Amino acid sequence: MIKKLKELLKYRQLIVTLVSRELKARYRGTVLGFLWSFANPLLLLLVYSVVFGVILPQSSGRIEDVHIKGINYSIFLFTGLLPWIWFASSMLDSANVLFVHGNLIKKIRFPIEVLPIMNVLTNMVHFLLGLPILVLFILFFGKDFSLTWWVFFFPVAVLVQFVFTMGLCFLVSALTVHFRDLRDILANLLTLWFFATPIIYPFMNPMVQEKKGFVTALLLNPMTHIIEAYQYTFFFGSLPHWKKIPVTLVVGLFLFYVGYLIFDRLRDTFVEEV
Amino acid sequence: MYPVIVEDIKKYYKKYSHKHKFLTLKSAFVKRTLFDDLEKDETFEALSGVDFKVEKGKTVSIIGENGSGKSTMLKLLAGISKPTSGNIITEGRISALIELGAGFHPEISGRENIFINGIILGLTKKRIQERYDDIVKFAELEEFIENPVKTYSSGMHMRLGFSIAINVDPDILLIDEVLAVGDASFVPKCLDKINEFKRRGKTIIFVSHDLSTVERISDEVIWLKEGKIEKQGYPKRITDAYLEYIGKKDEVKAGEKHKKEEADAAQNKEKRWGSKEIEISNLKMIDKSGKEKYIYESDEPFTIEFDVDAKQQEKDFVFGVGIYNSEGTLCYGSNTHIEDYKAALIEGKGKVKIHVQALHLINGTYFLDAAVHKRDGYPFDYHHFQYTFRVTSTFRDVGISRVYHDWEFSKNIRLQKDENL
Known part of the structure; x- marks a missing residue:
């Protein structure tokens, strides 16, 4: 396993090239071009802010001395939404990535694991491009709070999320080759997963805390801890749940191991099945 | 030294049947069918035990019919897919x-x-930078290089792909039927490049249906038939054996085709016209032993015969035949009038035979016309492009007709006739 991962280092130029190709090609031919990387999350933010901040405002409240109301709620939402988009689009794309690049698999000797990696990294770049917007929002619109030094802790959250997402994407991309139904299952699963992760509501919301069963479910969901890590480092400016982060990392590493193992076992079947 | 060694390669493909597809993810894991070897009856054997070695600097071609395992072999050599065993x-x-x-x-x-x-x-990026100009120049795309690739024609696409692949500077070059899409000026350029690789001592494995190119560039030919090596050795010997095999197979097909063509002929007005006062039917080509056959060697004698039926007495009539090649060029045409036969009388049923001593045509597929008409051209019955036959030849000479000739050289020029055939 370690040996195989070392081999991956050899392909870093290939990975970098493919990621930049994906980024370049993504908005080629559109009028706004690269601005879409910023515009997409902003528009999504607008929709969610209206729905959950104005139409259904119950999820807001006062938590950790910060009012999660009005514009603050939008910022809170954005903090969780950005990493979620990275996760969800990586998962959805990984269900297709081997098919879309079937030509590379079938016609060229090609290290196939590069494809899901490329996919997760491409989506990560989109995510990272969204972060400056978040920071600007906090600095200019944040009421009664601002960034703290905790913000420099966020790369840890990125690392944990990367390992976790990568493991799942290896699994999904390999299995979708044999079970194409997975694509549709995944789309629905991700919708459920989105609402079962504290993104549109804070984990500490009293209405959430009332329901013990739901709290347990949230605690078992690794994405809860990953998203919370962003919310704490950017929004609340503290990290009370720091113990949960290493545990999530261990879970992520385990998933990565299993995901890669299955991907590797199925690798030879891709040429014929894609 | 052998840079390529292939030992007892077998490759099975899964046959597609929905019955055997796992119903759920769970059953796949529980039964472990996802990882287990496949049952024999569910598989198709693309390659069944292929062995060969390629010496350094040699060019080896793999020929064979469609589905004989050529491309599979190349994919295995390229490391794109893995052999089942070997x-x-x-x-x-x-x-x-x-x-x-x-x-x-x-x-x-x-x-x-x-x-x-x-x-x-x-x-590496550096290496591409170094070769960038060569790549663009070889692909002849200087003007279009900044345009998106989706605007390229398939020829431009292919040229760019070839140009990049060839600049990888490999030790072993694997070529599948890729030259088929190139235009008339680019293909020779590719062949030149391939020859340059040969001169530089690189090993080449070439898969193609184009036997003349195969003969020109290879040192050895492997003929694959149904996933096994049928014959292997000196190019000309193998390609001839292969051609003969294909010819025999085609002979059966050509016979069937001829019958079908005859049946269609009556309906098809574009291919047959005339007033039918005299009718031509039952055209056959007969070899010297009296057997009906539609594949001939270039120097083989044969007879064209057809039945004629004159519904009424005619005093003005001419019989004619024409041979066209596959491009529609008339290779030879003649009739009884040109050859100074004066028509006197035809009535009732009869038979016309044309004895051909030798065709002297080159390799290829030809069309045969047969007609009966008046001297002024008024058609009684004209059969145009209705019959096909093939000419096979051991030489790969070009043109339309073979000019019979011998070579003679003065003593200071020494050539040796290849007796290896």
């Missing part, structure tokens, strides 16, 4: 020209695609 040992960098420009992204420019494709094929 070993492939290769030494040195391999470049496979299986599908040119396989990794091109249509939305981005040719220039960017050169870099990306080069890196996909294992080149």
Whole structure:
């Protein structure tokens, strides 16, 4: 396993090239071009802010001395939404990535694991491009709070999320080759997963805390801890749940191991099945 | 030294049947069918025990009919797919020209695609930078290199792909039927490049249906038939054996085709016209032993015969035949009038035979016309492009007709006739 991962280092130029190709090609031919990387999350933010901040405002409240109301709620939402988009689009794309690049698999000797990696990294770049917007929002619109030094802790959250997402994407991309139904299952699963992760509501919301069963479910969901890590480092400016982060990392590493193992076992079947 | 060694390669493919597809994810894991070897009756044997070695600097061609396992073999050599059993040992960098420009992204420019494709094929950025001008120049795309690849024609696409692949500078070059899409000026350029590789002592494995190219560039030919090596050795000997085999197979088919053509002929007005006062039917080609046959050697004698039926007495009539090649060029045409036969009388049923001593045509498929008409051209019955036959020849001479000739050289010029055939 370690040996195989070392081999991956050899392909870093290939990975970098493919990621930049994906980024370049993504908005080629559109009028706004690269601005879409910023515009997409902003528009999504607008929709969610209206729905959950104005139409259904119950999820807001006062938590950790910060009012999660009005514009603050939008910022809170954005903090969780950005990493979620990275996760969800990586998962959805990984269900297709081997098919879309079937030509590379079938016609060229090609290290196939590069494809899901490329996919997760491409989506990560989109995510990272969204972060400056978040920071600007906090600095200019944040009421009664601002960034703290905790913000420099966020790369840890990125690392944990990367390992976790990568493991799942290896699994999904390999299995979708044999079970194409997975694509549709995944789309629905991700919708459920989105609402079962504290993104549109804070984990500490009293209405959430009332329901013990739901709290347990949230605690078992690794994405809860990953998203919370962003919310704490950017929004609340503290990290009370720091113990949960290493545990999530261990879970992520385990998933990565299993995901890669299955991907590797199925690798030879891709040429014929894609 | 053998940079390519293939040992008892077998390759099975899964036969597609929905019955055997796992119903759920769970059953696949529980039964472990996902990882287990496949049952024999569910598989199709693409290669069944192939052994060969390629010496360094040699060019080996693999020929065979469609589905004989050529492309599978090449994919295994390229490391794209894995053999079910057996070993492939290769030494040195391999470049496979299986599908040119396989990794091109249509939305981005040719220039960017050169870099990306080069890196996909294992080149470093620096190396691509060095060879960039050569690549563009060889592909003849100087003017279009900044345009997105989706605007390229298939020929431009192929040229760029070839140009990049060839600049990978491999030790072993694998070429699949890729030259088929190139235009008349680019294909010779590719062949030149391949020859340059040969001169530089690179090992080449070439898969093609184009036997004349195969003969020209290879040192050895492997004929694959149904996943096994049927014959292997000196190019000319193998391609001739292969042609003979194909010819025999075609002979049966050609006979059937002839019958069908005859049946269709009556309906097809474009291919047959005339007033039918005299009718031609039952045209056959007969070899010297009296057997009906539609494949002839260039120097083989045969007879064209057809039945005629004159519904009423006619005093003015001419019989004619014409031979066209597959491009529609008239190779030979003649009739009884040209050859000074004066028509006197025809009535009732009869038979016309034309004895051909030798065709002297080159390799290819030909069409035969037969007609009966008046001297002024008024058609009684005209059969146009209705009959096909093939000419096979051991030589690969070009043109329309074979000019019979001998070579003679003065003593200071020494050539040796290849007796290895």
